[in-house]
Amino acid sequence: MPTDVDRLSERANELIARSRAQRPETALDQKQRRRREAEIGARIGRIAAADALIVVGAIVAGYMSTNGIGMGGALLVMALLVVATLVLAVFPLSSPPTPESLAEVPLKALPLTTERWLEAQRPALPAPMRSLVDSIGVRLETLAPQLAMLDEREPAAFEVRKLIGEQLPELVKGYQRVPEPLRTLERNGLTPDQQLAKGLQTIDDEIADMTAQIAQGDLDALATRGRFLEIKYGDDTTPRQLH
Amino acid sequence: MATQIETAEQDLVLTPPDPVPVVSPTKAAGLVPVEDSKKTELQTRVATFIDDLVAQDVNSPEFGKRVDAITAMGQKEIREAAGQSNRFLDKPVRTLSSDTGVGADLLALRRTVEELDPGRNASLMGKKGFLERIFGSGLTQYFQKYQSSQTHINSILKSLGSGKDELLMDNAAIDTERANLWTAMGRLEQMIYLSKEMDERLEAKAEELDATDPAKAKAIRETALFYVRQRTQDLLTQMAVTVQGYLALDLVKKNNVELVKGVDRASTTTVSALRTAVTVAQALTNQKLVLDQVTALNTTTAGLIDSTGKLLKTQSAAIHEQAASSTIPVETLQRAFQNIYDTMDAIDVFKVKALDSMKTTITTLSGEVEKSKGYIARAEGAAQNAVSGPADTFKLEAM
Numbered sequence: 001m002p003t004d005v006d007r008l009s010e011r012a013n014e015l016i017a018r019s020r021a022q023r024p025e026t027a028l029d030q031k032q033r034r035r036r037e038a039e040i041g042a043r044i045g046r047i048a049a050a051d052a053l054i055v056v057g058a059i060v061a062g063y064m065s066t067n068g069i070g071m072g073g074a075l076l077v078m079a080l081l082v083v084a085t086l087v088l089a090v091f092p093l094s095s096p097p098t099p100e101s102l103a104e105v106p107l108k109a110l111p112l113t114t115e116r117w118l119e120a121q122r123p124a125l126p127a128p129m130r131s132l133v134d135s136i137g138v139r140l141e142t143l144a145p146q147l148a149m150l151d152e153r154e155p156a157a158f159e160v161r162k163l164i165g166e167q168l169p170e171l172v173k174g175y176q177r178v179p180e181p182l183r184t185l186e187r188n189g190l191t192p193d194q195q196l197a198k199g200l201q202t203i204d205d206e207i208a209d210m211t212a213q214i215a216q217g218d219l220d221a222l223a224t225r226g227r228f229l230e231i232k233y234g235d236d237t238t239p240r241q242l243h
Numbered sequence: 244m245a246t247q248i249e250t251a252e253q254d255l256v257l258t259p260p261d262p263v264p265v266v267s268p269t270k271a272a273g274l275v276p277v278e279d280s281k282k283t284e285l286q287t288r289v290a291t292f293i294d295d296l297v298a299q300d301v302n303s304p305e306f307g308k309r310v311d312a313i314t315a316m317g318q319k320e321i322r323e324a325a326g327q328s329n330r331f332l333d334k335p336v337r338t339l340s341s342d343t344g345v346g347a348d349l350l351a352l353r354r355t356v357e358e359l360d361p362g363r364n365a366s367l368m369g370k371k372g373f374l375e376r377i378f379g380s381g382l383t384q385y386f387q388k389y390q391s392s393q394t395h396i397n398s399i400l401k402s403l404g405s406g407k408d409e410l411l412m413d414n415a416a417i418d419t420e421r422a423n424l425w426t427a428m429g430r431l432e433q434m435i436y437l438s439k440e441m442d443e444r445l446e447a448k449a450e451e452l453d454a455t456d457p458a459k460a461k462a463i464r465e466t467a468l469f470y471v472r473q474r475t476q477d478l479l480t481q482m483a484v485t486v487q488g489y490l491a492l493d494l495v496k497k498n499n500v501e502l503v504k505g506v507d508r509a510s511t512t513t514v515s516a517l518r519t520a521v522t523v524a525q526a527l528t529n530q531k532l533v534l535d536q537v538t539a540l541n542t543t544t545a546g547l548i549d550s551t552g553k554l555l556k557t558q559s560a561a562i563h564e565q566a567a568s569s570t571i572p573v574e575t576l577q578r579a580f581q582n583i584y585d586t587m588d589a590i591d592v593f594k595v596k597a598l599d600s601m602k603t604t605i606t607t608l609s610g611e612v613e614k615s616k617g618y619i620a621r622a623e624g625a626a627q628n629a630v631s632g633p634a635d636t637f638k639l640e641a642m
Contacts, residue, residue, distance in 0.1 A: 220419050228415035232408070 031138055043089060050084040096120035099169035107152045107161060111140040114164045121172055126183075126193055132200040139207040140164065146214045160210055163203065171199045255508050255586055257593035260497040262603035263490040265611065268476070271483035275425065275432045281642055285433060289440045292639070293448055301462040313441075313470045316639040317434035317478050324427040324485045325615065327420065345406035345506055346594075352399045352513060353587055355392055359520075360580050361385075361573055386524045389517065396517070400510050407506045410499045417496045424489045430641035431482050437639065438475040445471060484611045491604050498597045505590040512586050516579035523576045 058077040062068045069077070097105070097117045105113045115137050122133050143160070150157050175183070175196040183192045190198075277285075292309070299306040357363060364385050445468045452460035 220416075220423070223419040223422070224412070224416045226415075227418045228412050231411050231415055 031141060047085050047088045050088055051081055054080050054084060099173060102165045102169055105165070107150065107157055108144075108148050110161060110165055111144040111147060114168065115140045117169065118172075121176075124176060125172075125196075129193075129197055129200060132197065132204060136168075136200065136204050136207065139204060139211065143207060143211055143214075146211060150214065156210070156214060163206055163210070168203055171196065171203070255504070255589045257501045257505055257589050259501070259593055259596035259600055260494050262600040263487060263494055263607065265607050266483045266487045266490070268479035268483045271479055271486050272432065272435050274482075274486055275429045277429075277432050277436050281433060282436060284642065285437045286440060288639070289437060289444055293441070293444050296467060297448060297452070297459070297463070301459050306462075310466045310470060312639055313467055313474065316438060316441075316471075316474045317431070317641075320427070320430045320434050320641055321477065321481045324424070324431055324481055327424050327427055327485070327488070344409065345403065345502060348399055348403045348406055349506075349509060349587060349590060352396070352403070352509060352583075355395055355399065356513065356516070356580065356583050359388055359392060359516075361576050362580070382527060386520065389520055389524075393517070396513065400513065403506050403510055407503055410503050410506070414496050414499050417492050417499075421489060421492050424485060424492070428482065428485055428489065431478060431485065433641035434639075435475065435478045435482060437641075438471055438478060441471050442468065442475060480615055484608075484615045487608055487611055491608055494600065494604055498601065501593055501597070502590070505586065505593065508586045509583065509590065512579070512582040516576070516583055519576050519579040523573065527573075 054077060058069060058073065061073070096119070097113050099117065102110070102114060102117065118133055118137060118140075122130055125133060143164075147157070147160065150160075175192060178192045185191060292312075296306065296309045299309065445463055449460045449463045449468065452463065
């Protein structure tokens with residue numbers, strides 16, 4: 001028999017669900033939705049490929065042997081299909097990258113690899129840190145296409161690699177090495193939890209700064225193009241001297 | 244008749260801008276005004292910071308962290324501004340070197356035009372037998388030269404047109420960079436205001452503390468105030484370099500504007516000379532000289548050369564009339580060629596002077612940038628120290 005508390009909590013849950021549904025989609029939601037869709041797509045693809053392989057194998061086997069594969073064979077194929085589908089649907093797509101492997105990933109793939117790694121660490125981090133991790137994830141996604149255009153030898157590329165390939169994993173690893181009971185104990189004015197939060201915040205800001213810095217050249221080029229059009233085709237007949 | 248053409252052709256004056264002088268740090272501040280609302284905001288920031296600083300025990304790490312914040316003060320602004328004032332040092336010389344682009348095109352144009360010059364084809368201008376030669380084959384041969392070189396001239400003029408576009412593009416890029424520098428200078432200016440304000444208030448605070456807590460007063464003078472003064476000097480030096488860079492960019496831009504004028508005029512006078520030749524040929528030989536390429540150019544140049552297009556229109560009407568009715572059409576043609584030469588000479592003289600100003604400017608600026616590198620290194624060092632130091636609560640930054 002449900003108590004008042006149960007009813008109340010049920011109503012509260014409904015309210016939360018309703019307000020979630022009404023809330024406009026943020027960049028984070030989009031990211032998560034995209035990732036979910038991509039993952040579901042990848043799983044279905046893999047299952048379809050495995051099943052097709054099994055069926056084709058069965059057909060080939062049926063033609064090859066004189067008596068066909070028989071009842072036992074058909075059952076075996078069915079069992080194989082079920083097992084393959086279940087296994088591929090349940091087990092994760094790929095193992096998350098290790099911090100050590102981040103150093104060898106090419107720059108173009110680095111933001112997304114780091115993001116996958118960070119996503120894997122998410123459950124191990126305290127709840128308040130998760131929103132920061134999400135925010136860093138969104139910023140990494142913005143950074144990814146920018147890095148695709150960047151030359152690996154440029155100083156900016158080096159800085160990016162250092163920040164998201166070394167500093168970020170080191171910070172999280174350093175935090176994870178601290179025994180759990182000590183993480184909430186204050187030491188020299190700050191708890192390890194707070195230190196992690198501050199570090200993540202700094203990295204978050206720094207990635208945003210890097211995005212802005214890398215975009216600087218493109219922004220300038222756009223402004224220059226606009227100004228050129230103004231000078232060449234604008235109303236005034238002589239190039240203007242204004243700055 | 245020739246004088247009329249002269250009046251139609253306004254004198255082309257290309258003025259090379261003066262070199263940019265050294266801007267002293269004391270005069271650098273104050274170029275970009277800081278808004279009053281921002282001043283008030285900065286004052287509150289300084290007041291909060293100082294109250295916070297004075298509240299700390301002078302030997303505590305918290306006090307040290309706040310002093311670190313002072314040594315890193317304006318470091319971001321300095322780095323930004325320094326990055327931008329260094330970037331344009333590799334920019335200016337390109338457009339003025341005569342081996343490529345506009346310079347090379349003008350040289351090629353000059354060579355081609357010289358071949359067509361009626362003065363050089365002296366047989367035309369000889370006093371004896373002038374009439375015979377006019378009606379003889381010499382003149383027809385002379386005008387045939389135009390037909391054979393029109394394609395070449397056309398391609399040179401087109402190339403000049405794209406060279407001009409490059410100059411305009413450079414100027415557009417300079418406009419963007421100057422806009423960026425202006426913002427950077429605004430932020431530096433705010434930091435200078437902040438550090439001067441900090442200086443005054445710390446000084447006052449130290450005097451106030453002399454009576455009650457002399458040890459703290461001493462610490463404030465020896466650490467906080469000392470670093471504030473050092474930073475003020477750094478900020479002012481960077482401001483001077485940035486202002487100088489800003490002015491130097493303007494110099495490059497003015498040079499480009501003058502060069503564009505020159506290129507426009509060179510194209511106009513050439514087209515106009517070719518048109519005159521068409522008319523003169525008609526008058527002298529009674530044959531129609533067909534310069535399809537030039538006719539095609541007329542329509543495009545009118546659009547290309549916006550500023551001189553109008554001039555070309557009025558002028559060519561006058562020339563046409565003169566050449567057709569004149570008793571001395573060859574002189575008219577000669578005059579048209581002289582216009583081209585005058586333009587090119589003006590550009591050459593301009594280039595020599597402009598290069599001179601540019602060199603002086605680059606030398607002074609490189610010197611200043613070199614000097615400023617010392618304290619930028621100091622600022623970077625302070626920033627590295629401060630990585631674990633200043634918390635967001637007392638970040639000293641421009642808005």
